[in-house]
Amino acid sequence: MTQYNSVTQEIIEQIVAAIGAENVYTDEVKKEPYSHDELVGKKYNKIPELVVLPTTPEQVAAVVKIANEHTIPVIARGAGTAFTSASVALFGGIVISTERMNQILEIDEENMFMVVEPGATTATVQKAANEKGFLYAGDPCSGDSSFIGGNIGTNAGGNKAVKYGTTRQQVAGVEIVTAEGDIVTLGGKLKKDSSGYNLFHLIIGSEGTLGIVTKCYLRLVPLPESQMDVLAVFPSLKTAIEVVPKIMSAGVNPVCVEFMDNGSVRNCEAYLNESLPDSENGNYIIVSIEGDNEELLEEQLGTIDEICTENGASSVLIADPERIWKARKIYAEADRAISIVTSMEDIVVPTTHIPETIETIAELGEKYGLTIHCAGHAGDGNIHANILKKDLSDEEWDEKLHAIQEEIYAKVYELGGKLSGEHGIGYKRKAVLAQYTNPVEIKLMQAVKKALDPKNILNPGKVIDVE
Amino acid sequence: MPKIIVCYKWVVDEQDIRVNQGTQELDFSRTKKKISDYDKNAIEIGTQIWEKNEGSTLVAVSYGDGDVKSSLKDALSRGPEEAFWINDDNAAQADSYVTANAVAAAIKKIGDFDMVLCADGSSDVGNQQFANRVAALLDVPAITATAELTVEGTTITAKRRLGDQFETVSVAGPAVYSVLPEVATPRFPSIKQLMGAKKKPQTEFSVADLGLDAAQTTPKTTVSAVKGYTMVRKNIVFNEGEVADQVKQLADALAKEGLL
Numbered sequence: 095m096t097q098y099n100s101v102t103q104e105i106i107e108q109i110v111a112a113i114g115a116e117n118v119y120t121d122e123v124k125k126e127p128y129s130h131d132e133l134v135g136k137k138y139n140k141i142p143e144l145v146v147l148p149t150t151p152e153q154v155a156a157v158v159k160i161a162n163e164h165t166i167p168v169i170a171r172g173a174g175t176a177f178t179s180a181s182v183a184l185f186g187g188i189v190i191s192t193e194r195m196n197q198i199l200e201i202d203e204e205n206m207f208m209v210v211e212p213g214a215t216t217a218t219v220q221k222a223a224n225e226k227g228f229l230y231a232g233d234p235c236s237g238d239s240s241f242i243g244g245n246i247g248t249n250a251g252g253n254k255a256v257k258y259g260t261t262r263q264q265v266a267g268v269e270i271v272t273a274e275g276d277i278v279t280l281g282g283k284l285k286k287d288s289s290g291y292n293l294f295h296l297i298i299g300s301e302g303t304l305g306i307v308t309k310c311y312l313r314l315v316p317l318p319e320s321q322m323d324v325l326a327v328f329p330s331l332k333t334a335i336e337v338v339p340k341i342m343s344a345g346v347n348p349v350c351v352e353f354m355d356n357g358s359v360r361n362c363e364a365y366l367n368e369s370l371p372d373s374e375n376g377n378y379i380i381v382s383i384e385g386d387n388e389e390l391l392e393e394q395l396g397t398i399d400e401i402c403t404e405n406g407a408s409s410v411l412i413a414d415p416e417r418i419w420k421a422r423k424i425y426a427e428a429d430r431a432i433s434i435v436t437s438m439e440d441i442v443v444p445t446t447h448i449p450e451t452i453e454t455i456a457e458l459g460e461k462y463g464l465t466i467h468c469a470g471h472a473g474d475g476n477i478h479a480n481i482l483k484k485d486l487s488d489e490e491w492d493e494k495l496h497a498i499q500e501e502i503y504a505k506v507y508e509l510g511g512k513l514s515g516e517h518g519i520g521y522k523r524k525a526v527l528a529q530y531t532n533p534v535e536i537k538l539m540q541a542v543k544k545a546l547d548p549k550n551i552l553n554p555g556k557v558i559d560v561e
Numbered sequence: 562m563p564k565i566i567v568c569y570k571w572v573v574d575e576q577d578i579r580v581n582q583g584t585q586e587l588d589f590s591r592t593k594k595k596i597s598d599y600d601k602n603a604i605e606i607g608t609q610i611w612e613k614n615e616g617s618t619l620v621a622v623s624y625g626d627g628d629v630k631s632s633l634k635d636a637l638s639r640g641p642e643e644a645f646w647i648n649d650d651n652a653a654q655a656d657s658y659v660t661a662n663a664v665a666a667a668i669k670k671i672g673d674f675d676m677v678l679c680a681d682g683s684s685d686v687g688n689q690q691f692a693n694r695v696a697a698l699l700d701v702p703a704i705t706a707t708a709e710l711t712v713e714g715t716t717i718t719a720k721r722r723l724g725d726q727f728e729t730v731s732v733a734g735p736a737v738y739s740v741l742p743e744v745a746t747p748r749f750p751s752i753k754q755l756m757g758a759k760k761k762p763q764t765e766f767s768v769a770d771l772g773l774d775a776a777q778t779t780p781k782t783t784v785s786a787v788k789g790y791t792m793v794r795k796n797i798v799f800n801e802g803e804v805a806d807q808v809k810q811l812a813d814a815l816a817k818e819g820l821l
Binding site: 123225 | 579591638746747748749750751752753754755756804
């Protein structure tokens with residue numbers, strides 16, 4: 095690991111002079127909220143030496159220049175909703191929070207793009223697009239609080255990814271501050287671009303290790319007239335999951351196919367204190383379809399009903415979107431209410447292997463005596479398995495968690511899957527990524543990192559190690 | 562076995578309303594419509610009673626402009642066997658007086674009833690006058706703020722929420738019941754119920770069909786403006802002294818405002 099310098103009083107004064115005292119936190123109490131994300135555990139938390147809250151790209155650049163000159167880590171931070179300790183200053187340094195860069199800068203209705211600052215929440219971006227009759231199709235479950243810059247950092251997926259793809263497919267360009275403090279725009283309001291290497295795609299999903307996003311160019315699509323959400327309830331998780339590939343291949347073109355196992359359903363119901371259909375034994379498959387033609391939508395509803403009923407659904411319902419999505423989106427928070435410490439797995443496998451993967455996870459949960467609540471984006475093969483510590487001792491938890499993760503990951507890679515579908519690697523999964531990834535691929539990643547961040551100051555110790 | 566009529570209102574989805582930050586005018590240009598949230602509770606309790614009591618009947622009634630037709634499939638998928646709707650081009654200007662006149666006239670035309678169900682208020686204007694006015698026009702009791710509603714044979718029992726207390730009443734004969742959200746959680750209709758809803762009978766009434774005269778269809782109140790409001794925050798920052806002092810100052814200030 096690079097030898098980093100501490101943030102001295104002199105450096106603080108330089109930063110204050112560059113961006114103003116009102117944009118700098120030195121007080122421990124004020125810095126504390128920036129010491130963690132949603133991942134709980136002492137080894138994942140650390141109060142940064144300094145927190146800065148710039149309001150312009152130029153201010154970000156000024157801070158990065160000073161940090162680069164003194165070899166001090168800089169950690170770009172969005173809303174802190176990650177599960178991987180991605181935006182925590184574990185190796186010291188300066189957290190650059192984008193929370194004050196939260197404006198919608200432009201909605202270009204003719205070209206169907208919008209330009210926003212990285213600190214705008216996903217929900218704000220969606221709402222601004224909707225108000226002009228467009229859809230911004232990035233839709234992570236954390237969208238009410240997560241920032242668009244963070245979505246780009248992790249290549250967030252979410253609830254429309256089956257039809258529209260992940261954040262990567264929604265982004266047409268980014269303005270970044272480089273490790274040396276230069277400001278550059280990569281990509282832009284273009285539908286196509288073959289002009290050299292596509293560098294903005296390198297930034298997407300790089301978790302702040304290759305550049306700090308200061309402006310986002312986002313694609314828009316026309317807002318569909320209507321969306322309908324179907325809730326199919328199955329008595330067993332196995333039959334629920336087995337229906338997913340059948341729906342996917344039936345020509346329905348869903349926006350999403352989500353699932354919740356019965357443990358998740360019951361826990362969300364208890365957390366929300368709202369009754370959910372057939373919650374006693376039901377495992378949920380949620381299918382959303384959208385379009386402008388009501389007859390066509392009804393035809394698709396009929397197809398979904400037929401497939402689900404034939405495959406053992408006890409009921410196939412038209413869901414109240416507000417109620418069902420509240421339950422689906424609150425899944426992780428509801429788990430947190432019964433177990434402060436959890437390990438949220440984010441594995442992704444080819445969709446045909448979802449049933450086998452889910453079955454393996456359930457068996458392993460029983461084998462290790464761990465409660466695991468599974469939910470996620472069945473339509474794109476992305477399974478969130480939330481492993482709950484509950485009242486286990488720290489030692490027991492560490493031992494069991496490590497053992498079960500080893501077995502889960504081995505199975506996932508055997509099936510052609512990967513560690514993370516949308517949450518990213520951060521610090522939590524770095525070692526496992528190195529363990530399961532082809533060394534040549536890791537070498538290529540290291541080469542990219544070294545080229546773009548020669549002094550390794552951008553969010554060091556995350557995603558990969560470079561030395 | 563009870564003959565049940567459930568009333569609902571087709572309203573703008575409040576989530577789609579935008580407020581012009583300059584003029585505070587409301588922009589409805591991208592709004593969609595829905596069955597008023599609280600009326601879904603009324604439909605649900607009506608459906609539950611209908612399902613439990615063989616031989617009972619359940620129909621839905623709504624009043625509005627031509628757009629109400631779009632609501633019928635949703636309403637019928639939730640249980641009612643038949644829908645009646647009153648098509649009035651001037652419904653956008655209607656107040657509780659006009660709405661109640663129209664719905665009461667439609668109910669008289671539909672025929673005998675034991676229970677008229679509706680929400681305590683609508684999710685758009687929330688006047689909470691409808692049930693009482695309809696009951697008066699039909700010359701039956703109004704049972705408001707109903708939190709629980711049960712039918713045993715010919716006995717109808719309503720548990721009314723009165724602040725933090727309940728009043729239980731038994732009702733003999735026809736009555737209008739306005740229900741609170743806790744009376745029943747709306748179901749998710751099945752796809753088959755949604756498809757089946759298209760085949761259920763629908764009857765349209767015009768204002769003329771109901772024999773309403775000009776006085777009965779002229780609102781008693783006129784809405785002169787509906788505007789958004791801006792939250793004026795006090796923006797008090799407690800940053801003097803140690804953290805413990807700041808917390809105490811905050812707690813004191815909240816207590817002074819009556820919030821603690």
